[in-house]
Amino acid sequence: MTTKRNEESIDYTGKKIGMWFFLFTEFLFFGGVFLLYSIYRYRFPADFHQGAGEENLVLGSVNTGVLLTSSLLMALAVAALRRGRSRLSIAFQAGTISLGAVFLVIKGFEWGAKIAKGIYPNGPALLRMSNGGILFFGLYYTMTGLHALHVAIGLVLIGFMVRDTRRKVIDERNFARLENTGLYWHFVDIVWIYLFPLFYLIT
Amino acid sequence: MTEQKLESSFYKNEDGRRGVAAWLMSTDHKRIGLMYLGALLSFFSVGVLIGLLMRLNLISPGRFMNAQTYNELFTMHGLIQIFLFIIPGIPVAFGNFFLPILIGARDMAFPRLNRLSWWLYLTGAFIILLSFFIEGKPPDTGWTFYAPYSIRTPTNIGVAVLGVFVLGFSSILTGLNFVVTTHRLRAPGMGWFRMPAFVWTLYATGWVQMLATPVLAITLVFIILSRTFGIGFFDPARGGDPILFEHLFWAYSHPAVYIMLLPAMGIISEIIPVFSRRKLYGYVAVCLSALGIAIIGYAVWGHHMFTSGMSDTARVIFSFLTFLVAVPSGVKVFNWLSTLYKGSISLDAPLVFALSFIFLFSIGGLTGLVIGSLAPNLHVHGTYFIVAHFHYVMFGGAGFAILAGLHYWFPKMFGRMYNERRAKIGWLILFIGFQFLYFSMFLLGYNGMPRRYFDYPPQFRPLNIVSTIGSWILVTGLIIIFSNLIRSLFKGEKAPRDPWGGRSLEWRIPSPPPRGNFKKMPVITDKSHDDEAE
Numbered sequence: 001m002t003t004k005r006n007e008e009s010i011d012y013t014g015k016k017i018g019m020w021f022f023l024f025t026e027f028l029f030f031g032g033v034f035l036l037y038s039i040y041r042y043r044f045p046a047d048f049h050q051g052a053g054e055e056n057l058v059l060g061s062v063n064t065g066v067l068l069t070s071s072l073l074m075a076l077a078v079a080a081l082r083r084g085r086s087r088l089s090i091a092f093q094a095g096t097i098s099l100g101a102v103f104l105v106i107k108g109f110e111w112g113a114k115i116a117k118g119i120y121p122n123g124p125a126l127l128r129m130s131n132g133g134i135l136f137f138g139l140y141y142t143m144t145g146l147h148a149l150h151v152a153i154g155l156v157l158i159g160f161m162v163r164d165t166r167r168k169v170i171d172e173r174n175f176a177r178l179e180n181t182g183l184y185w186h187f188v189d190i191v192w193i194y195l196f197p198l199f200y201l202i203t
Numbered sequence: 204m205t206e207q208k209l210e211s212s213f214y215k216n217e218d219g220r221r222g223v224a225a226w227l228m229s230t231d232h233k234r235i236g237l238m239y240l241g242a243l244l245s246f247f248s249v250g251v252l253i254g255l256l257m258r259l260n261l262i263s264p265g266r267f268m269n270a271q272t273y274n275e276l277f278t279m280h281g282l283i284q285i286f287l288f289i290i291p292g293i294p295v296a297f298g299n300f301f302l303p304i305l306i307g308a309r310d311m312a313f314p315r316l317n318r319l320s321w322w323l324y325l326t327g328a329f330i331i332l333l334s335f336f337i338e339g340k341p342p343d344t345g346w347t348f349y350a351p352y353s354i355r356t357p358t359n360i361g362v363a364v365l366g367v368f369v370l371g372f373s374s375i376l377t378g379l380n381f382v383v384t385t386h387r388l389r390a391p392g393m394g395w396f397r398m399p400a401f402v403w404t405l406y407a408t409g410w411v412q413m414l415a416t417p418v419l420a421i422t423l424v425f426i427i428l429s430r431t432f433g434i435g436f437f438d439p440a441r442g443g444d445p446i447l448f449e450h451l452f453w454a455y456s457h458p459a460v461y462i463m464l465l466p467a468m469g470i471i472s473e474i475i476p477v478f479s480r481r482k483l484y485g486y487v488a489v490c491l492s493a494l495g496i497a498i499i500g501y502a503v504w505g506h507h508m509f510t511s512g513m514s515d516t517a518r519v520i521f522s523f524l525t526f527l528v529a530v531p532s533g534v535k536v537f538n539w540l541s542t543l544y545k546g547s548i549s550l551d552a553p554l555v556f557a558l559s560f561i562f563l564f565s566i567g568g569l570t571g572l573v574i575g576s577l578a579p580n581l582h583v584h585g586t587y588f589i590v591a592h593f594h595y596v597m598f599g600g601a602g603f604a605i606l607a608g609l610h611y612w613f614p615k616m617f618g619r620m621y622n623e624r625r626a627k628i629g630w631l632i633l634f635i636g637f638q639f640l641y642f643s644m645f646l647l648g649y650n651g652m653p654r655r656y657f658d659y660p661p662q663f664r665p666l667n668i669v670s671t672i673g674s675w676i677l678v679t680g681l682i683i684i685f686s687n688l689i690r691s692l693f694k695g696e697k698a699p700r701d702p703w704g705g706r707s708l709e710w711r712i713p714s715p716p717p718r719g720n721f722k723k724m725p726v727i728t729d730k731s732h733d734d735e736a737e
Contacts, residue, residue, distance in 0.1 A: 014312050014387040021379045025417045032421030032451060036436060039447065122433035131442025138434040138441075146424070 019180040047132020052203040060200040070099035084172040230314035236300030250284040262671040270657040274343040281346030293466035307390025312383040323373035330366030334359040350437035350448040378412025392727035403490040404469030407497040419455035453504035461500040467604030478554035479546025485538035492531035525575035552626035556607035563599025588648025618715040619695030625687040633680025639673025
């Protein structure tokens with residue numbers, strides 16, 4: 001049993017390959033909903049134009065900044081651990097978690113403002129809209145919702161990493177786990193980098 | 204025999220846990236494989252029973268059940284046989300047990316991830332079964348969940364879809380594990396073209412599982428969101444497009460056909476050389492054709508939708524690609540036949556199942572070309588011809604391969620031999636029943652009887668009776684086969700290390716294998732692995 005675990009943790013390359021494969025499946029998972037977006041945008045260009053006008057560009061931009069900064073902190077956390085500076089790494093990881101949480105809070109305010117206006121699936125204001133409008137906001141809630149779910153999962157994962165770093169389960173000799181968590185976090189970031197222009201910028 | 208006393212097999216608990224926990228918590232690939240096998244075969248029997256009930260209705264429509272019950276039964280039959288039995292099927296049972304052994308490794312690349320896949324499978328299966336029994340009615344959409352009906356029907360679609368979603372996770376993680384294992388854990392000297400053909404097919408299947416399943420997952424999320432929040436992606440009343448659902452669904456579910464079939468072909472490629480005492484003819488071509496099938500298999504999903512509404516250009520292209528995917532399948536069939544040619548054939552039970560696989564799979568595959576071409580497709584689309592076709596491929600193909608693999612590896616997995624004569628009698632009855640049951644469906648479909656109908660006009664009666672009687676014969680065969688195997692678990696003779704004269708690595712370790720598979724890690728040299736006659 002112990003030998004098996006050691007063998008497993010020695011295979012750094014295997015772990016990285018596994019993570020990249022997993023991210024690729026995530027990419028395909030989101031691909032399905034991006035596909036719907038492109039098809040319905042092609043069918044209802046005017047409605048999508050109008051829908052994007054309803055979005056809060058300021059909050060969206062702030063959130064983009066927040067998430068990009070959190071990704072930077074994550075990269076720094078990995079770099080710090082590789083140099084053996086566990087405490088610094090923990091600080092960066094904690095920073096990543098707080099920025100991720102800020103992202104979710106801002107997102108919550110955005111959703112809240114829309115819901116207050118009656119723009120939510122099956123909501124009164126949404127049902128008065130044209131078909132294209134219904135689809136635009138359906139996609140908005142689906143895509144940002146799935147993304148927010150991934151952010152939340154990421155926060156939990158980084159929380160475990162803080163624990164593991166503190167307990168010295170991961171250190172400068174064995175950091176694949178933190179690096180993989182970082183990869184996941186950057187993936188979440190990249191998804192947002194595509195969502196931001198699709199919903200806020202292209203009007 | 205003496206080795207068995209020296210090394211303790213993986214059946215002996217080692218790490219302090221006892222009873223059920225020692226199995227459920229185990230990360231040993233062999234234990235996980237066996238648990239999967241048990242679960243799969245249990246679900247298979249339930250699926251068969253439901254199939255029997257459906258056939259029972261069709262011998263005299265309305266006497267035993269009403270139309271709604273019939274709709275629920277064919278949905279349950281499809282959900283169980285497809286998602287709980289045949290898609291996980293060979294990779295999770297035989298793949299888990301034999302992949303590490305065949306490449307000379309002690310376990311999977313990620314043993315704990317493997318255990319997680321198994322737990323996810325159990326969870327998903329539990330949720331699906333829940334949808335049959337909780338308040339409300341069991342799903343009645345068919346296993347395909349076509350929109351917009353799946354969004355409107357009051358039956359428990361949401362729960363069933365959630366179960367399939369969880370199973371999808373299990374499938375993705377299994378595929379990922381297999382691919383990484385094949386890349387990272389091959390024994391010294393085990394080059395890509397020294398791997399057994401079965402490993403090649405598991406590798407190709409792993410890729411398909413990773414690349415196709417996420418698309419199904421997101422599509423199922425859409426169904427759940429549509430039902431619970433009214434997001435109208437597939438609802439025409441809200442601007443959505445139900446045909447898009449079909450595209451997304453089949454973009455997964457056609458590659459899934461190859462998830463079921465590729466490893467089946469792998470098993471056949473293992474058995475035929477061993478029982479004809481020859482090397483696998485065209486070994487490289489057989490291995491690469493697995494990749495060919497996996498790649499082309501992605502681009503043919505449109506042939507499920509020839510009558511759904513698609514441009515003529517798209518239909519012609521999909522039809523052409525469908526023909527193209529038959530080429531690598533043909534490569535395999537002809538190479539199997541060439542392997543048998545001038546071989547010293549010993550007609551043992553595994554080979555009998557393997558040979559009938561070739562026969563049934565060829566019928567299934569060739570009728571696949573009939574419905575893959577546009578003109579006949581318009582005639583037989585949505586009829587019993589389709590039902591017959593995919594039962595020849597799924598049951599006659601993948602199902603018979605599972606039986607072949609079970610008889611081939613039974614001595615290795617359980618350390619006991621089974622009764623050869625009973626296995627063959629069971630096979631014969633199964634094979635005969637199979638033809639009555641499904642070949643009559645070809646005729647019914649060709650004459651225009653639509654699938655999934657509860658009732659039919661009188662001219663279809665005789666063939667329906669033949670088919671139902673066939674189902675009874677088929678089940679008799681299955682009972683003989685499985686009672687023979689179950690009896691042998693307890694009363695069979697002790698199996699030797701290599702009962703068949705196989706040359707791949709699993710036959711060089713004791714039956715059943717010890718905990719870490721190999722006492723000394725094997726080193727593969729050309730001489731030890733290839734045909735000694737060369």
